[in-house]
Amino acid sequence: MAARLAAKLFRDSMRQRVISASIGASRHCSSAATPAPKIPHFSKKGRLLTGTTIGLIIAGGAYVSTVDEATFCGWLFSATKLVNPLFALLDAEVAHTLAVSAAARGWVPREKRPDPEILGLEVWGRKFSNPIGLSAGFDKNAEAVEGLLGMGFGSVEVGSVTPVPQEGNPKPRIFRLRQEGAIINRCGFNSEGIVAVAKRLGAQHGKRKMETSSSSSSSSDEAKHGGKAGPGILGVNLGKNKTSEDAAADYVQGVHTLSQYADYLVINVSSPNTPGLRMLQGRKQLKDLVKKVQAARDEMQWGEEGPPPMLVKIAPDLSKEDLEDIAAVALALRLDGLIISNTTISRPDPVNKNPVSAESGGLSGKPLFDLSTNILREMYVLTRGKIPLIGCGGISSGEDAYKKIRAGATLVQLYTAFAYGGPALIPQMKAELAECLERDGFKSIHEAVGADCR
Numbered sequence: 001m002a003a004r005l006a007a008k009l010f011r012d013s014m015r016q017r018v019i020s021a022s023i024g025a026s027r028h029c030s031s032a033a034t035p036a037p038k039i040p041h042f043s044k045k046g047r048l049l050t051g052t053t054i055g056l057i058i059a060g061g062a063y064v065s066t067v068d069e070a071t072f073c074g075w076l077f078s079a080t081k082l083v084n085p086l087f088a089l090l091d092a093e094v095a096h097t098l099a100v101s102a103a104a105r106g107w108v109p110r111e112k113r114p115d116p117e118i119l120g121l122e123v124w125g126r127k128f129s130n131p132i133g134l135s136a137g138f139d140k141n142a143e144a145v146e147g148l149l150g151m152g153f154g155s156v157e158v159g160s161v162t163p164v165p166q167e168g169n170p171k172p173r174i175f176r177l178r179q180e181g182a183i184i185n186r187c188g189f190n191s192e193g194i195v196a197v198a199k200r201l202g203a204q205h206g207k208r209k210m211e212t213s214s215s216s217s218s219s220s221d222e223a224k225h226g227g228k229a230g231p232g233i234l235g236v237n238l239g240k241n242k243t244s245e246d247a248a249a250d251y252v253q254g255v256h257t258l259s260q261y262a263d264y265l266v267i268n269v270s271s272p273n274t275p276g277l278r279m280l281q282g283r284k285q286l287k288d289l290v291k292k293v294q295a296a297r298d299e300m301q302w303g304e305e306g307p308p309p310m311l312v313k314i315a316p317d318l319s320k321e322d323l324e325d326i327a328a329v330a331l332a333l334r335l336d337g338l339i340i341s342n343t344t345i346s347r348p349d350p351v352n353k354n355p356v357s358a359e360s361g362g363l364s365g366k367p368l369f370d371l372s373t374n375i376l377r378e379m380y381v382l383t384r385g386k387i388p389l390i391g392c393g394g395i396s397s398g399e400d401a402y403k404k405i406r407a408g409a410t411l412v413q414l415y416t417a418f419a420y421g422g423p424a425l426i427p428q429m430k431a432e433l434a435e436c437l438e439r440d441g442f443k444s445i446h447e448a449v450g451a452d453c454r
Contacts, residue, residue: 076110096138103148109151130154131405133154138415140191167190178420188242189242198257208228238267267289286326314338317344323382339390344393366394370394376389395413402448
């Protein structure tokens with residue numbers, strides 16, 4: 001291909017030179033008869049430059065053609081390190097909007113390399129190629145599911161999605177604490193609503209079904225790999241509208257509209273930016289809510305795969321009694337899982353020394369790691385390891401993900417570190433996590449889950 005390109009360029013160059021020479025000769029001819037134009041004689045420098053250019057094209061094309069796909073893919077991810085710092089020059093929410101738009105348009109690298117085999121696992125009857133997921137909050141309106149999954153996340157969770165579109169809280173509402181690797185946000189469930197999200201997920205789901213059905217030459221295992229929206233697993237995080245007086249009705253509406261497109265569902269009762277939302281974490285309130293939402297899901301018609309698993313996302317700012325109540329409800333109602341945790345309203349060291357920490361909202365990022373991991377460990381013990389837990393909060397490396405897994409997480413999620421580190425962070429974390437597992441003699445993710453609690 002490189003040789004053909006070089007030959008074409010050479011022919012075009014020659015043709016252009018001949019034409020230029022002909023035109024030049026005709027301009028300077030006299031009224032008398034003139035001899036036919038001669039093919040121009042290239043100067044020694046011209047011949048040398050042309051030959052060098054053609055040689056470089058052939059050599060470069062030949063080199064690229066010999067580079068294996070894995071190496072080229074690695075280059076693309078590494079190249080994003082050059083672009084990502086430019087986003088830091090923009091307003092935080094503008095940068096976020098541009099990042100989602102880029103992923104939606106496919107202007108992000110696509111992972112072509114297989115994940116390390118040791119990272120693969122099955123949870124809720126669904127196959128995850130790796131346990132590293134993107135948490136809710138990044139792609140709130142399911143605009144970029146395909147692009148995000150294509151970057152190599154094992155799962156992507158969209159939302160939180162509210163029944164009726166709402167703007168959320170006034171701007172500015174996202175604040176960077178770059179030195180601390182943290183973000184404070186008070187977005188307040190800004191959402192385009194379930195109708196808009198359903199249209200996007202419906203289109204993605206239909207595309208996925210066509211791809212699966214057309215891959216007749218693939219094995220059955222390959223056809224089943226991934227979820228309803230692409231190569232990875234899709235979670236849908238449900239929220240309530242700010243002015244709603246019936247929270248359960250909001251979540252039920254979300255289930256009825258979006259559950260058919262989800263590989264798992266999340267009831268978000270822990271955002272600090274919606275007044276009264278965290279009160280739903282109380283024992284009685286949570287039990288009543290989960291019962292109604294489970295009933296709404298179970299009354300729908302489901303195929304062989306059955307209904308999507310249902311999880312609850314909780315806050316890190318909970319007392320021991322609160323955790324015991326949530327664990328009791330989760331076990332009694334056979335919840336499929338818990339996400340631990342959402343952002344915190346506390347300002348631990350060293351964040352409290354930063355003037356930006358005075359902004360109201362939920363804190364995410366590195367300062368949340370210890371707090372959320374301690375809550376995760378306690379919940380693993382309280383649920384006796386019977387419920388899959390997703391560890392979320394402060395993860396910025398494969399080692400961090402590994403610590404969450406040892407504390408009881410079956411899966412992990414990140415957001416803030418991805419906002420700072422960009423796509424290059426994903427393959428880096430997967431490689432580091434695989435190295436941690438092998439270093440300590442674990443043959444799978446499942447073997448390492450809860451290792452620090454045994």
